[in-house]
Amino acid sequence: MIKIGILGYGNLGKGVEAAIKKNDDLQLKAVYTRRAPETLTIATEGAQVKSISALESGKEDIDVLIICSGSATDLPQQTPQFAALYNCIDSFDTHAKIPTHFAAVDAAAKQAGKISVISCGWDPGMFSINRVYSLSVLPDGEAYTFWGRGVSQGHSDAVRRIAGVKDCRQYTVPVPAALEAVRSGSNPDLTTRQKHTRECFVVAEEGADLAKIEQEIKTMPNYFDDYDTTVHFISEEEMKQNHSTLPHGGSVIYSGTSSEGTKHVIEYSLKLDSNPEFTGSVLAAYARAAYRLNCEGNSGAKTVLDIAPAYLSAKTPEELREHYL
Amino acid sequence: MIKIGILGYGNLGKGVEAAIKKNDDLQLKAVYTRRAPETLTIATEGAQVKSISALESGKEDIDVLIICSGSATDLPQQTPQFAALYNCIDSFDTHAKIPTHFAAVDAAAKQAGKISVISCGWDPGMFSINRVYSLSVLPDGEAYTFWGRGVSQGHSDAVRRIAGVKDCRQYTVPVPAALEAVRSGSNPDLTTRQKHTRECFVVAEEGADLAKIEQEIKTMPNYFDDYDTTVHFISEEEMKQNHSTLPHGGSVIYSGTSSEGTKHVIEYSLKLDSNPEFTGSVLAAYARAAYRLNCEGNSGAKTVLDIAPAYLSAKTPEELREHYL
Numbered sequence: 001m002i003k004i005g006i007l008g009y010g011n012l013g014k015g016v017e018a019a020i021k022k023n024d025d026l027q028l029k030a031v032y033t034r035r036a037p038e039t040l041t042i043a044t045e046g047a048q049v050k051s052i053s054a055l056e057s058g059k060e061d062i063d064v065l066i067i068c069s070g071s072a073t074d075l076p077q078q079t080p081q082f083a084a085l086y087n088c089i090d091s092f093d094t095h096a097k098i099p100t101h102f103a104a105v106d107a108a109a110k111q112a113g114k115i116s117v118i119s120c121g122w123d124p125g126m127f128s129i130n131r132v133y134s135l136s137v138l139p140d141g142e143a144y145t146f147w148g149r150g151v152s153q154g155h156s157d158a159v160r161r162i163a164g165v166k167d168c169r170q171y172t173v174p175v176p177a178a179l180e181a182v183r184s185g186s187n188p189d190l191t192t193r194q195k196h197t198r199e200c201f202v203v204a205e206e207g208a209d210l211a212k213i214e215q216e217i218k219t220m221p222n223y224f225d226d227y228d229t230t231v232h233f234i235s236e237e238e239m240k241q242n243h244s245t246l247p248h249g250g251s252v253i254y255s256g257t258s259s260e261g262t263k264h265v266i267e268y269s270l271k272l273d274s275n276p277e278f279t280g281s282v283l284a285a286y287a288r289a290a291y292r293l294n295c296e297g298n299s300g301a302k303t304v305l306d307i308a309p310a311y312l313s314a315k316t317p318e319e320l321r322e323h324y325l
Numbered sequence: 326m327i328k329i330g331i332l333g334y335g336n337l338g339k340g341v342e343a344a345i346k347k348n349d350d351l352q353l354k355a356v357y358t359r360r361a362p363e364t365l366t367i368a369t370e371g372a373q374v375k376s377i378s379a380l381e382s383g384k385e386d387i388d389v390l391i392i393c394s395g396s397a398t399d400l401p402q403q404t405p406q407f408a409a410l411y412n413c414i415d416s417f418d419t420h421a422k423i424p425t426h427f428a429a430v431d432a433a434a435k436q437a438g439k440i441s442v443i444s445c446g447w448d449p450g451m452f453s454i455n456r457v458y459s460l461s462v463l464p465d466g467e468a469y470t471f472w473g474r475g476v477s478q479g480h481s482d483a484v485r486r487i488a489g490v491k492d493c494r495q496y497t498v499p500v501p502a503a504l505e506a507v508r509s510g511s512n513p514d515l516t517t518r519q520k521h522t523r524e525c526f527v528v529a530e531e532g533a534d535l536a537k538i539e540q541e542i543k544t545m546p547n548y549f550d551d552y553d554t555t556v557h558f559i560s561e562e563e564m565k566q567n568h569s570t571l572p573h574g575g576s577v578i579y580s581g582t583s584s585e586g587t588k589h590v591i592e593y594s595l596k597l598d599s600n601p602e603f604t605g606s607v608l609a610a611y612a613r614a615a616y617r618l619n620c621e622g623n624s625g626a627k628t629v630l631d632i633a634p635a636y637l638s639a640k641t642p643e644e645l646r647e648h649y650l
Contacts, residue, residue: 018584022465099647119650126458128650129634130593133451135649136610136637137603140347143649185596258602259343265596268455270589271510277583278462285461305635305645309454312461320630322424324460324468325444325453 001027002291004284005060005086007052007078008068009033009040011246012091015280016066017043023284025314029062030054058085064287065089068280076101083116083301084108087290089283091121098124098303106301115294117302120286121279122270123147127252129304130268134254138264141256144182146195148172150248150275158223159200162216164208167236169243171199174250185255185263198229201243203236248275285312326352327616329609330385330411332377332403333393334358334365336571337416340605341391342368348609350639354387355379383410389612390414393605401426408441408626409433412615414608416446423449423628431626440619442627445611446604447595448472452577454629455593459579463589466581469507471520473497475573475600483548484525487541489533492561494568496524499575510580510588523554526568528561573600610637 002025006013009031020026021044030048033040037049054060065086067078075092082088083105092101098119109116119125123145131143148171155170178195181188200217204210214231218224234242251269258264272278286304289311293302310317315324327350331338334356345351346369355373358365362374379385390411394400396419404415408430417426423444434441444450448470456468477497484493503520506513525542529535539556543549559567576594583589597603611629614636618627635642640649 015583018587022463022583095650098650099643102646124650126462126591129458131649132634132638132645133454136613136634136639137451137606138347139639258340258347258599258606262343262598262602264598264603264606266451267592267594267596269592269594271592272589273587274583274589277587278589281462281583281589288461303646303650305650306633306642308631308633309457309461310630313457314461314464317631318424320457321427321628324456325420325423325449325628325630 001025002288003027003029003061003063004287005030005032005055005062005065006068007032007055007065007082008074009042010068011276012280013068014043015274015276015278016068016283017280018277019281019284020044022281023288023314026284026288030060055082055085060086062086063291066283066287068283076104079116079118080104080108083114084112085114087114087294088116089120089287089290090116090118091125091279091283092119093121093124095124102301102303110300113299115290115298115300115302117286117290117304117307119303120283122272122282123250125279125282125304126270127250127268130252130266131254132305134252134256134266138254138256138258138266140258141254142187144190144195144253144255145250146174146179146253147250148174148196148248150250150272151243151246153246155198155223158220159202159217162213164205164213165202166205167203167239169201169239171201173197173199179251179253182253182255183265183267185265187255192226193228196227198224198227200229200231201234201239202231203239204233245273246275248272248278288312288314326350327613328352328354328386328388329612330355330357330380330387330390331393332357332380332390332407333399334367335393336601337605337608338393339368340599340601340603341393341608342605343602344606344609345369347606348613348639351609351613355385380407380410385411387411388616391608391612393608401429404441404443405429405433408439409437410439412439412619413441414445414612414615415441415443416450416604416608417444418446418449420449427626427628435625438624440615440623440625440627442611442615442629442632444628445608447597447607448575450604450607450629451595452575452593455577455591456579457630459577459581459591463579463581463583463591465583466579467512469515469578469580470575471499471504471578472575473499473521473573475575475597476568476571478571480523480548483545484527484542487538489530489538490527491530492528492564494526494564496526498522498524504576504578507578507580508590508592510590512580517551518553521552523549523552525554525556526559526564527556528564529558570598571600573597573603613637613639
């Protein structure tokens with residue numbers, strides 16, 4: 001059994017907990033939290049809830065720590081800190097800051113003789129893997145990534161910060177015509193606006209100026225101003241009934257040529273009922289890989305690009321060759 | 326530059342040659358053939374054509390030998406033979422015999438301190454990778470593999486052996502209703518007949534008994550008797566005009582749950598203008614990986630499941646992390 005600790009018990013931490021239940025060789029030992037441990041009830045019998053400070057000794061009885069904190073401020077501090085003590089997994093997803101994060105985690109993990117796998121999930125994660133495989137097989141080509149239809153938590157949060165907004169769910173939606181053009185292999189040039197639209201379901205406070213809220217959303221820099229955005233005002237009941245889950249998904253479509261006029265289209269797509277549960281499932285599989293890599297004497301930071309597929313599977317290499325190759 | 330030799334100059338050998346031209350770090354040094362070398366004209370200036378016997382010294386100036394022979398009788402003999410002398414790549418695709426082939430190649434390659442990657446291509450190959458990633462992330466699920474619409478060379482050859490048949494092109498076609506059922510996440514049980522149909526375009530000899538040919542095709546054991554097959558008799562001109570290329574493709578669709586009632590569908594699909602050129606492109610990428618693995622001191626047989634994505638790419642790990650993760 002591989003003993004797992006989860007740091008952080010939000011949506012993602014709960015997603016990892018669900019994933020562990022589906023893997024017979026993984027065992028949840030403890031959830032670590034910044035909240036008062038006694039205020040937290042977890043779904044796994046026999047696992048403990050502890051303060052994050054318990055991790056600091058480096059003596060917790062876990063093989064891998066899965067860090068389920070936010071990318072913006074927590075992971076840049078926590079992953080290097082705990083990579084110096086345990087094998088770690090995170091889902092750091094601020095693409096532009098990955099090289100810096102990698103360097104910090106690599107130094108800490110190498111020093112400790114541990115493995116840390118950063119930026120696991122589906123993008124970065126399974127989508128990255130597919131971009132790299134496609135690019136490697138067909139170097140003369142282009143990768144297109146589409147997200148959605150699905151809930152963007154960052155965009156939903158941004159709308160919630162607008163005065164007069166009680167709640168919001170923001171869906172990112174790929175533009176069907178763009179998908180079609182890319183799938184045809186025509187390698188179109190597409191602007192941000194041509195690739196995705198955004199759809200907001202907003203619960204406003206009583207008496208709020210709806211036109212003003214809509215205007216503020218549509219012109220919000222970085223988040224919405226480069227997109228065509230639709231805003232729907234709905235009731236709290238409708239929000240609860242129709243928008244209580246966190247579905248997501250998307251596609252990486254790669255189109256390339258192997259010789260003059262000979263085209264190939266490779267598409268990898270995900271339709272996910274729950275973004276945090278799927279992301280948690282990816283993290284759990286890489287926890288297994290990190291443990292095995294470390295048992296073999298490897299150390300330092302890794303990404304999904306550095307780890308062979310067989311390391312992720314609970315099955316033996318012989319079983320994989322016989323039944324899945 | 327990584328120096329490549331190609332053994333065998335049929336459709337697949339030519340596909341590898343095309344792929345090498347698309348990769349700046351790969352160089353075709355020689356094509357090895359069982360035919361008289363002077364009878365062969367290849368498409369690469371500066372590369373040599375040599376007899377297969379030149380390989381036997383183990384002294385050819387190549388870093389990797391890509392073996393483009395048939396799985397039925399050639400590869401089981403040739404890959405172990407040359408794995409004892411060079412880093413090798415093959416596309417061995419007789420699924421049931423992979424464990425035996427792996428063991429023979431592994432022994433030879435380990436003894437020689439070389440790497441051999443067996444069973445590269447798209448199935449086995451890219452499809453296998455996707456089956457294993459999906460299974461590892463969502464162990465509670467099921468993988469479905471569909472092939473086509475595309476030309477099966479094995480089935481085309483089988484029909485050509487029937488008396489009265491001059492030429493044949495056999496297309497394997499996934500059943501749309503089966504694809505739809507699998508994509509819905511309903512995890513249906515599907516028989517062979519429910520998953521694929523077969524379509525044959527046949528040029529018959531003058532005066533041949535068409536009804537008899539059709540009957541022989543439809544009842545051919547293993548190849549056609551488990552499928553609904555349609556037979557079209559066409560002219561030689563029509564064959565030349567409409568069926569001169571070798572398109573193929575297919576999908577691996579995986580549907581699994583991360584918790585009670587929470588479903589996810591993962592789909593990897595290929596639409597290939599040319600089966601041999603795409604397969605050749607995969608082989609070329611794994612030649613790069615084999616060379617690098619061997620430079621790092623690794624030896625023995627590997628499959629696509631044992632090799633991390635980053636090994637396939639001409640780009641550095643830093644570039645991959647910065648731009649593709």
